[in-house]
Amino acid sequence: MTEKMNAAVIGGGVIGGGWAARFLINGWDVNVYDPDPESERKISEVLENARRSLPSLYDTALPAEGKLVFHAEIADAVRDTVWIQESVPERLEIKQKVFSEIQDHAEETAVIASSTSGFKPSELNQGAKRPEQILVCHPFNPVYLLPLVEIVPSPKTAASIRDRSIELAKRIGMYPLLVRKEIDGHINDRLQEALWREALWLVNDGIATTEEIDDSVRFGCGLRWAQMGTFQTFWLAGGEGGMRHFLAQFGPSLKWPWTKLMNVPELTDELIDTVAKQCDQQADGMTPRQMERVRDDNLVGMMRALKKTNWGAGATLNVHDQALWSAPKVNKEPIETVRRPIPQSWTDYNDHMNESHYLEIFSQATDRFLGMIGADAKYIDSGYSYFTVETHLRHLEELKAGEQVRVTTQVIQGAGKKLHLFQRLETEDRRLAATGEHMLIHVSLKTRSACEPLESVNAVVSDYASWHTGLPQPDGAGRAIG
Amino acid sequence: MTEKMNAAVIGGGVIGGGWAARFLINGWDVNVYDPDPESERKISEVLENARRSLPSLYDTALPAEGKLVFHAEIADAVRDTVWIQESVPERLEIKQKVFSEIQDHAEETAVIASSTSGFKPSELNQGAKRPEQILVCHPFNPVYLLPLVEIVPSPKTAASIRDRSIELAKRIGMYPLLVRKEIDGHINDRLQEALWREALWLVNDGIATTEEIDDSVRFGCGLRWAQMGTFQTFWLAGGEGGMRHFLAQFGPSLKWPWTKLMNVPELTDELIDTVAKQCDQQADGMTPRQMERVRDDNLVGMMRALKKTNWGAGATLNVHDQALWSAPKVNKEPIETVRRPIPQSWTDYNDHMNESHYLEIFSQATDRFLGMIGADAKYIDSGYSYFTVETHLRHLEELKAGEQVRVTTQVIQGAGKKLHLFQRLETEDRRLAATGEHMLIHVSLKTRSACEPLESVNAVVSDYASWHTGLPQPDGAGRAIG
Numbered sequence: 001m002t003e004k005m006n007a008a009v010i011g012g013g014v015i016g017g018g019w020a021a022r023f024l025i026n027g028w029d030v031n032v033y034d035p036d037p038e039s040e041r042k043i044s045e046v047l048e049n050a051r052r053s054l055p056s057l058y059d060t061a062l063p064a065e066g067k068l069v070f071h072a073e074i075a076d077a078v079r080d081t082v083w084i085q086e087s088v089p090e091r092l093e094i095k096q097k098v099f100s101e102i103q104d105h106a107e108e109t110a111v112i113a114s115s116t117s118g119f120k121p122s123e124l125n126q127g128a129k130r131p132e133q134i135l136v137c138h139p140f141n142p143v144y145l146l147p148l149v150e151i152v153p154s155p156k157t158a159a160s161i162r163d164r165s166i167e168l169a170k171r172i173g174m175y176p177l178l179v180r181k182e183i184d185g186h187i188n189d190r191l192q193e194a195l196w197r198e199a200l201w202l203v204n205d206g207i208a209t210t211e212e213i214d215d216s217v218r219f220g221c222g223l224r225w226a227q228m229g230t231f232q233t234f235w236l237a238g239g240e241g242g243m244r245h246f247l248a249q250f251g252p253s254l255k256w257p258w259t260k261l262m263n264v265p266e267l268t269d270e271l272i273d274t275v276a277k278q279c280d281q282q283a284d285g286m287t288p289r290q291m292e293r294v295r296d297d298n299l300v301g302m303m304r305a306l307k308k309t310n311w312g313a314g315a316t317l318n319v320h321d322q323a324l325w326s327a328p329k330v331n332k333e334p335i336e337t338v339r340r341p342i343p344q345s346w347t348d349y350n351d352h353m354n355e356s357h358y359l360e361i362f363s364q365a366t367d368r369f370l371g372m373i374g375a376d377a378k379y380i381d382s383g384y385s386y387f388t389v390e391t392h393l394r395h396l397e398e399l400k401a402g403e404q405v406r407v408t409t410q411v412i413q414g415a416g417k418k419l420h421l422f423q424r425l426e427t428e429d430r431r432l433a434a435t436g437e438h439m440l441i442h443v444s445l446k447t448r449s450a451c452e453p454l455e456s457v458n459a460v461v462s463d464y465a466s467w468h469t470g471l472p473q474p475d476g477a478g479r480a481i482g
Numbered sequence: 483m484t485e486k487m488n489a490a491v492i493g494g495g496v497i498g499g500g501w502a503a504r505f506l507i508n509g510w511d512v513n514v515y516d517p518d519p520e521s522e523r524k525i526s527e528v529l530e531n532a533r534r535s536l537p538s539l540y541d542t543a544l545p546a547e548g549k550l551v552f553h554a555e556i557a558d559a560v561r562d563t564v565w566i567q568e569s570v571p572e573r574l575e576i577k578q579k580v581f582s583e584i585q586d587h588a589e590e591t592a593v594i595a596s597s598t599s600g601f602k603p604s605e606l607n608q609g610a611k612r613p614e615q616i617l618v619c620h621p622f623n624p625v626y627l628l629p630l631v632e633i634v635p636s637p638k639t640a641a642s643i644r645d646r647s648i649e650l651a652k653r654i655g656m657y658p659l660l661v662r663k664e665i666d667g668h669i670n671d672r673l674q675e676a677l678w679r680e681a682l683w684l685v686n687d688g689i690a691t692t693e694e695i696d697d698s699v700r701f702g703c704g705l706r707w708a709q710m711g712t713f714q715t716f717w718l719a720g721g722e723g724g725m726r727h728f729l730a731q732f733g734p735s736l737k738w739p740w741t742k743l744m745n746v747p748e749l750t751d752e753l754i755d756t757v758a759k760q761c762d763q764q765a766d767g768m769t770p771r772q773m774e775r776v777r778d779d780n781l782v783g784m785m786r787a788l789k790k791t792n793w794g795a796g797a798t799l800n801v802h803d804q805a806l807w808s809a810p811k812v813n814k815e816p817i818e819t820v821r822r823p824i825p826q827s828w829t830d831y832n833d834h835m836n837e838s839h840y841l842e843i844f845s846q847a848t849d850r851f852l853g854m855i856g857a858d859a860k861y862i863d864s865g866y867s868y869f870t871v872e873t874h875l876r877h878l879e880e881l882k883a884g885e886q887v888r889v890t891t892q893v894i895q896g897a898g899k900k901l902h903l904f905q906r907l908e909t910e911d912r913r914l915a916a917t918g919e920h921m922l923i924h925v926s927l928k929t930r931s932a933c934e935p936l937e938s939v940n941a942v943v944s945d946y947a948s949w950h951t952g953l954p955q956p957d958g959a960g961r962a963i964g
Contacts, residue, residue, distance in 0.1 A: 053778040056825035060806040140702040147798045148702030173802040175701040185740035188698040193740040194680035204747040210760040214711025216670040219657040220622040220630030222707035229696025258667035258675040261743030265686040278692040296535040301787030309779045316629045320655040324542040343538035355870045356842040363838045388837045391875040480962035
């Protein structure tokens with residue numbers, strides 16, 4: 001994988017720019033040809049987005065970014081490159097002309113691929129010098145993040161070119177899906193187009209707005225489709241009877257006006273057989289029960305991710321979380337700052353909660369406490385906050401997925417710049433599962449360095465500190481390892 | 483929110499069971515009526531799945547689970563409940579009969595709702611005693627996790643019943659989408675049905691298998707739909723020109739055979755206007771640039787979540803991560819166990835990496851080190867592992883999204899049951915950003931308690947320990963807080 005790779009990107013819009021970004025961030029050198037004088041700016045904007053997000057997918061460093069060069073001639077852009085990706089406007093004659101010029105200068109072993117959404121490769125290669133070198137590699141926006149690329153050879157495409165495109169797509173982290181028979185719109189755009197046509201009907205007929213239609217997708221079926229597609233979802237809906245049961249139940253609705261798109265296939269025994277068998281095969285030996293758990297874990301993980309961006313299903317969860325939480329009464333006892341379950345997605349190969357989530361829970365407790373002393377979102381907006389500078393954890397008990405836990409927070413010291421907390425993580429039956437000791441420093445968010453808290457916060461934190469002064473020094477506080 | 487709520491679930495299959503589970507886990511009492519003798523088993527299975535996953539969505543404890551009671555008569559099930567949800571088979575005459583019996587015994591203020599996938603509420607309420615009490619509340623499988631519920635009143639449905647259903651749906655964490663005009667299939671099933679019909683064509687015509695079609699969805703458009711739906715996705719694809727530009731580009735393809743479903747709406751100026759205006763409104767003042775970043779953060783978060791389950795796009799990423807990593811050469815220096823970027827999703831309200839991810843990175847380093855000494859997946863399968871019992875972190879520098887970091891691992895003590903590690907987290911320019919000191923204990927996974935490591939591991943860890951003995955005691959090791 002240390003071989004130096006390079007690609008030519010012909011046409012640098014949203015799609016071409018996305019390809020360029022994916023190649024570059026995977027360490028490839030990229031030559032761009034685009035007569036648009038704005039192309040350099042447009043690609044640099046896509047690249048900026050990609051730099052911000054693509055490496056974030058990985059838990060390992062990607063190679064050093066490749067070199068980006070803009071060329072005024074196709075000849076110079078394609079010379080000596082291993083992959084040439086055409087993303088010019090969707091007009092057949094333009095594409096054919098571009099392919100002709102590419103083939104005048106490209107290596108004969110290079111992959112020459114089109115990003116076309118709908119043209120068949122046997123249309124694109126009409127009149128080409130070497131039609132065997134041309135195929136479709138259809139990506140999805142944003143190209144730098146979404147893994148899917150549909151690989152569509154024409155009957156004339158050489159097997160070596162087809163296989164090479166699959167191999168190279170994997171090298172840049174994509175999921176190449178070989179489309180075995182070329183067809184207008186390949187596979188995925190046909191599905192998208194079907195949904196899109198019905199969506200336009202709904203707007204046209206005044207049934208729903210674009211936002212309502214999008215909401216119906218992103219709060220519902222979209223979350224299923226993001227991990228299982230449509231057949232596996234319905235296979236699961238069939239329960240123990242699988243796809244046959246589902247088709248028996250919902251087959252008749254194919255004839256019903258559940259969409260305006262009424263050109264439906266005949267649900268023959270043969271089609272039922274094919275669909276049912278392929279779905280069973282696809283399950284790869286998993287029972288519906290096992291598959292349900294995979295689905296549920298995927299859904300929980302994705303929806304928890306959307307909580308972080310406070311978007312779609314995640315925003316709904318955040319509102320509910322907020323409604324479930326009420327600030328505890330404060331007295332001279334340690335304060336109950338967290339009461340929560342252990343998510344299944346927090347466990348690791350030892351089948352218990354991973355060590356890092358002990359700190360995640362304590363961090364949630366610290367945030368709640370900071371909210372209680374007035375170091376809340378508004379305070380942060382005003383330019384002040386607390387940063388943790390030191391943490392000491394004792395992991396005393398294993399925690400399993402689904403267990404209910406609580407955290408209590410005790411102030412050891414809360415004067416001036418320093419905030420010293422001691423927290424206990426307990427199970428429902430009050431076993432001590434962990435302790436967390438935390439030193440926080442009050443900072444100015446402008447200078448990013450220590451400063452005295454504002455009086456509004458200082459007064460409250462001092463009260464808490466004085467109430468907790470009377471408590472015994474917690475067992476385990478001030479401990480060192482070793 | 484402490485008011486005690488209750489619901490009746492009439493029909494306890496996958497959908498009815500999902501409703502029961504969602505109500506129960508949100509603290510509601512639930513009465514179930516289902517003549518199927520298997521119903522109790524089926525619901526208990528759905529409930530088991532739900533208990534495992536639904537609380538995992540939250541970072542706050544849900545109320546104590548409600549009481550589940552099975553009834554032999556509809557009369558007993560619906561009496562004194564605030565929400566009655568019908569999920570019997572999709573046959574109009576059965577549903578009408580059930581509604582009649584429900585209304586003989588239900589409170590007049592109770593919400594009486596159908597889970598029907600396709601019937602209109604004005605079909606369901608034919609011949610009902612109080613048609614104003616009946617509407618559709620159409621959920622999505624798994625009902626206990628997916629937030630969407632389509633609220634479809636008939637022209638006769640009372641506003642009070644409609645509003646009450648919306649209010650109650652929110653209380654159990656759902657996203658109620660009010661469907662303003664009743665229509666066969668409501669909104670979402672129409673979209674699903676359109677996609678489904680085209681998918682069946684693709685299988686019927688031998689273009690693709692069910693698995694290939696599902697892959698084209700879950701590796702591509704499905705990830706977009708899970709957070710933005712179809713209009714917002716295409717609005718973004720239009721770049722600075724928005725939906726108008728997108729429609730100018732892809733409008734013509736509505737007439738092309740990109741799907742077999744050719745009954746398309748006419749793309750009149752009026753429809754273009756409506757779609758473009760609604761999409762702009764939906765963007766709520768965000769520029770395409772801002773929206774792209776939201777989309778990218780959502781995609782990164784969801785795909786990272788799928789890495790945990792090693793599924794779909796996440797499995798593709800894991801393979802790539804693996805290919806990017808090669809074990810470091812080992813000598814008498816601390817070992818470079820991690821080299822990685824800081825994901826955008828790891829930052830918090832202070833605009834820097836949240837404290838808990840310091841431990842997540844050190845945990846990754848520890849895992850890599852354990853792999854190097856042979857305490858790998860195979861060793862764990864054989865019944866042994868290491869558990870962390872104590873952690874000490876110094877957070878020395880803020881880290882920003884996108885920064886490249888590395889971790890080095892030094893063995894302080896590695897004899898017998900104890901493994902004492904000291905790790906340094908450094909930025910690309912070698913600033914020390916954090917240190918992590920970790921005490922691990924070797925355990926038997928059967929007894930979950932300490933034991934000596936197997937000789938294969940013991941020999942390697944002793945070598946490492948002896949190589950690192952000559953290194954100076956790290957600055958910060960053995961430190962306590964305060």
